[in-house]
Amino acid sequence: MRPIVAITVGDPAGIGPEIAVKAAADPRVRAACEPRLYGPHTPEALSFFSRGKVSAEAGRAAYDTVVRAVVDAEHGDVDAIATAPVNKEAFALAGLPWKGHTDLLAQLTRTPRAAMMFHSDALRVVLATIHVPLADVPRLLTPDLVDFIIDVTSRELSRFGYAHPRLALAGLNPHAGEHGVIGTEDDAVLRPAVDRAREKGIAITGPWPADTVFGRATRGEFDAVIACYHDQGLIPIKLLAFGRAVNVTLGLPIIRTSVDHGTAFDIAGKGIADHSSLVEAILLAANLTRFRPDR
16 A cells, blocks of 8 residues: 655745645656645645745745644654745744744654754765754754764664664864864764764764765765754755755654755746655655554
8 A cells, every 4th residue: 555645835935836746746756655735736726925935925824734734644644744845034924933844843743852864875964953053053062962863863764774874973173173173062072972872882983074074974984974064964965966865854753854955936936846856755755654663
């Protein structure tokens, strides 16, 4: 029996509805699952939004769509969720406090913490911090946070075929701090977290200089790299696999995947948006349902 995958259209003023409709009709998707569209995607429904423009109305619609999909996933009406992109500014205009899907989904599912991973054949990256100013990253990289990110990454990678994943932690500072010469966080916070994880039997090393660790992972030395902040992890994954990488939320009681790109307001409504990343997200979501305990 094919799993049912909810496809949320994201911000209706962006490319989400277009790529959702295209992906739902893709033969590869139809063979892998039963796709179910959530949110405004017909010409009539989309006529209420200004395509290509940020608005509170579109932000609220995107939020409401995600809520409906999560409720259905928790009730077992769908087996997984694959999401098209939302817009953070539109969320803010709608008075919504969340910076994106990850923190929203954590709250909706009553999950204390969740983590963002980008998955591709070439590279897998987990982010310790996500949508925060770069100036705040050192303060947010607490021992408690780093311990959680390492633990959830090690535990959940088994669903992706890595029974005993080999993890690498990227350093925060250039050259991973050079033993305190270029910053103290790597020695004071990151290295002790690696030591604690190894004592629990987790196969992790680091912190490694970020300018080399991702290349080492692509050559097969590591199964995943934990990055300290958003751009540190997303630059290499998007260079290597843009359009093929899948955003996966780790730590949730439901399966959620997403695209590796944004709302692309500049091409919304033009019929030229590439739906390949959403196809990959749907296929991965369908595949992950095999590891659900009730299937």
